[in-house]
Amino acid sequence: MEDSAEDKKDEKSLNFHQMELDDRILKAIAKLGWMRPTMIQEKAIPLILEKKDVLIRARTGSGKTASFSIPIIQKILNSKESAKEQTTTALILAPSKELCQQSRKVIEGLTIKCSKIIRCIDLTAKGDPTTQKHSLAQRPDIVISTPARILSHLVQKNIDIKESLETMVIDEADLMFSFGFENDLKNVLDYMPAAYQSILASATLSDEVMDLKKIVLHNPVVLKLEEPELPPITQLSHYHLPAEENDKAAILYTLFKLHLIKGKSIIFVNTVDKGYKLKLFLWQFKIRSCVLNSELPAKIRIHTVHQFNQGLYDIIIASDERSLLKPGEQLTKSSKTVKTKVKKGQDSESGVARGIDFRCVSNVINFDFPLDINSYIHRAGRTARGNNSGNVLSFVSLSENDLMNLVEEHLLASYPGEEMIMKKHQFKLEEVEPFRYRAQDGWRAITKNAVKEARLREIKAEMYNSEKLKTFFENNPHDLQVLRHDKPINVVKVPEHLAEVPEYIIPAPLRNMVGIVTKKRKHQQSVSKTKLKYQQKADNPLAVAEIDYAKKQKKF
Structure with a gap:
C-alpha cells in the first residue's frame, strides 16, 4: 500500500541542519549558497534517508537532483565508517549526457569537503572504453550513466553491482522511453541485486513513469507535491509581444541594443538553421551570442553551457528540437510522451530544452513560439530556478495566437484565482521604426548558403579544437579563449558602422x-x-x- 506526501504537508518545515546531515555536507551546502531546502528537498531527503522507495514528481528547476544526491552521499559516509572494502553502492541513470553531467556537478559540489572519501564517475563524460573500464575496476561509490552505457559495461563484466548496490536513481524518468531507453533500462534491471532502494524523479507522472513505477518501486512513497509546473507569477513573469516574422528580428535587435533586456538570456527557436541565422544577424550589430547545436558532440554542448554559466557570454540560442512534433500531438493539457526520431547527425542522447542546468538565467525569449504546451513549460523552466526570479517573453504572430491561447488556458488552470498570466509587453512598436531598415537589411543579408556555411565552419572548427588541440589547451589554459563559442563566424560581411547606434x-x-x-x-x-x-x-x-x-x- 502506497504512502502519500500530502498527509505530511502540515508538518513543521525543516532546514538542512535539522536533517541530521554530516557536517561536511552542511559545509558544502553553505559554500553552494543554498540558504534553505526547496519544497521537494525538504520532503524527499528524510524519506530517502529512511531507505524508502520514493517517486519524486516536481517541476523543472525545483531541486530534484539535490533531493536524491544529498541522502545518497549521507548514506555512503555512514557506511564508510564500517565498510571493509571499496564498493559501488549507488547508480544514477539519466536519459541524456547533459543530465548526467548535471548530476555529476551537483555531487561534486556536495562532496567538496569529502572528495577524497567519496568517488564518483560519469560514464558519459569519457569516451575511451579502456579508461572507463579502469575507472570502474576501482569500484567508485557512485556511477552516473545513461542506460545504454551502463548496460554495455555490465554485459562486458567491467562492473558488478549484483551484491554491492544499495540505491538506484532514475532521473527524468518521463523521458527515458522517449529517448529510446526502454529496452536498455529493462535489461539493466536484470543485473540488479534482489533488494535495493529505488528512486524515480520526474517532472510529470506520465503513463511511462507509472509503468516504471510498477517495475522498479516497491511500496513507494509518492511525492506529488501540490505545486504548479512553473514558479509562482511573483517569481516568474510571462509576457507576449505581437510580432510577425519580419518584425521579430528588428524588435529583438532594438531590445538588446537599447539594453531593455538585462541579464543572461536564452533565445529559443524551432530549428537549428534559424538559430544560426539569428546568431549571424545579431553579430552584424556586435551583439555576441552562441548556438547550442545538437549536431555537435556532447562535450562541446556541455562546454558551451559551462561557458554560459560562467558568464563568458550572456546570450545563448537554443533549438527546442525534442518538442518539434505535429501541433496536434501535444496541444492538450494532458498528453502522452511521444517518441521522436533522431535526425541524421544528431546525438541520440542529447537534450536541449529539457534537463540542462542553465544557471542564473534572467530571461527566456521565445523568438519562435513553442509548438505545444509542454515545450512552453520546459522552456520557461530554464529561468526562475530555485529562489531566483525571471521573465518569459514570447513573440507571437497572428498564426500563433491559437497556440498562445492554449498555453494561457493551461497556465490559468495551474494558477487558480488569476485572471490573466501572459501579459502584453509594454513596448511601443513605433519606437522600432528607426531601427527597422537596419534590421531588415541585416536579416536579408543572411542567405541559406550563409547559414549552411556557418554551420559547416563551426562543426569543422569544433572538431579541430576538440581533437587536435586537446593536449595543448591542457598545458596552456590561458589560451582557452580560442574556444569561445560566441566568436564571429565571418560568413557575412559586417559593416563597421552597425556596431554603434546613431x-x-x-x-x-x-x-x-x-x-x-x-x-x-x-x-x-x-x-x-x-x-x-x-x-x-x-x-x-x-x-x-x-x-x-x-x-x-x-x-x-
Missing part, C-alpha cells in the same frame, strides 16, 4: 541611458580624453617647459 534613432527618453554608446558620444569621449591629457600636462611645470622648448624647435 543618436537620432534612439527614443528621447533613452538617450541619456547608461550603456548605450552612440557615435556622437564615442567622439565626445575621445575629445574629452585628449583635453584631459593636455590639461594634465599643462598642470605639470616640467611638461609646460618641454612644450615651450618643443615649440621653439618647431617640433610641436
Whole structure:
C-alpha cells in the first residue's frame, strides 16, 4: 500500500541542519549558497534517508537532483565508517549526457569537503572504453550513466553491482522511453541485486513513469507535491509581444541594443538553421551570442553551457528540437510522451530544452513560439530556478495566437484565482521604426548558403579544437579563449558602422541611458580624453617647459 506526501504537508518545515546531515555536507551546502531546502528537498531527503522507495514528481528547476544526491552521499559516509572494502553502492541513470553531467556537478559540489572519501564517475563524460573500464575496476561509490552505457559495461563484466548496490536513481524518468531507453533500462534491471532502494524523479507522472513505477518501486512513497509546473507569477513573469516574422528580428535587435533586456538570456527557436541565422544577424550589430547545436558532440554542448554559466557570454540560442512534433500531438493539457526520431547527425542522447542546468538565467525569449504546451513549460523552466526570479517573453504572430491561447488556458488552470498570466509587453512598436531598415537589411543579408556555411565552419572548427588541440589547451589554459563559442563566424560581411547606434534613432527618453554608446558620444569621449591629457600636462611645470622648448624647435 502506497504512502502519500500530502498527509505530511502540515508538518513543521525543516532546514538542512535539522536533517541530521554530516557536517561536511552542511559545509558544502553553505559554500553552494543554498540558504534553505526547496519544497521537494525538504520532503524527499528524510524519506530517502529512511531507505524508502520514493517517486519524486516536481517541476523543472525545483531541486530534484539535490533531493536524491544529498541522502545518497549521507548514506555512503555512514557506511564508510564500517565498510571493509571499496564498493559501488549507488547508480544514477539519466536519459541524456547533459543530465548526467548535471548530476555529476551537483555531487561534486556536495562532496567538496569529502572528495577524497567519496568517488564518483560519469560514464558519459569519457569516451575511451579502456579508461572507463579502469575507472570502474576501482569500484567508485557512485556511477552516473545513461542506460545504454551502463548496460554495455555490465554485459562486458567491467562492473558488478549484483551484491554491492544499495540505491538506484532514475532521473527524468518521463523521458527515458522517449529517448529510446526502454529496452536498455529493462535489461539493466536484470543485473540488479534482489533488494535495493529505488528512486524515480520526474517532472510529470506520465503513463511511462507509472509503468516504471510498477517495475522498479516497491511500496513507494509518492511525492506529488501540490505545486504548479512553473514558479509562482511573483517569481516568474510571462509576457507576449505581437510580432510577425519580419518584425521579430528588428524588435529583438532594438531590445538588446537599447539594453531593455538585462541579464543572461536564452533565445529559443524551432530549428537549428534559424538559430544560426539569428546568431549571424545579431553579430552584424556586435551583439555576441552562441548556438547550442545538437549536431555537435556532447562535450562541446556541455562546454558551451559551462561557458554560459560562467558568464563568458550572456546570450545563448537554443533549438527546442525534442518538442518539434505535429501541433496536434501535444496541444492538450494532458498528453502522452511521444517518441521522436533522431535526425541524421544528431546525438541520440542529447537534450536541449529539457534537463540542462542553465544557471542564473534572467530571461527566456521565445523568438519562435513553442509548438505545444509542454515545450512552453520546459522552456520557461530554464529561468526562475530555485529562489531566483525571471521573465518569459514570447513573440507571437497572428498564426500563433491559437497556440498562445492554449498555453494561457493551461497556465490559468495551474494558477487558480488569476485572471490573466501572459501579459502584453509594454513596448511601443513605433519606437522600432528607426531601427527597422537596419534590421531588415541585416536579416536579408543572411542567405541559406550563409547559414549552411556557418554551420559547416563551426562543426569543422569544433572538431579541430576538440581533437587536435586537446593536449595543448591542457598545458596552456590561458589560451582557452580560442574556444569561445560566441566568436564571429565571418560568413557575412559586417559593416563597421552597425556596431554603434546613431543618436537620432534612439527614443528621447533613452538617450541619456547608461550603456548605450552612440557615435556622437564615442567622439565626445575621445575629445574629452585628449583635453584631459593636455590639461594634465599643462598642470605639470616640467611638461609646460618641454612644450615651450618643443615649440621653439618647431617640433610641436
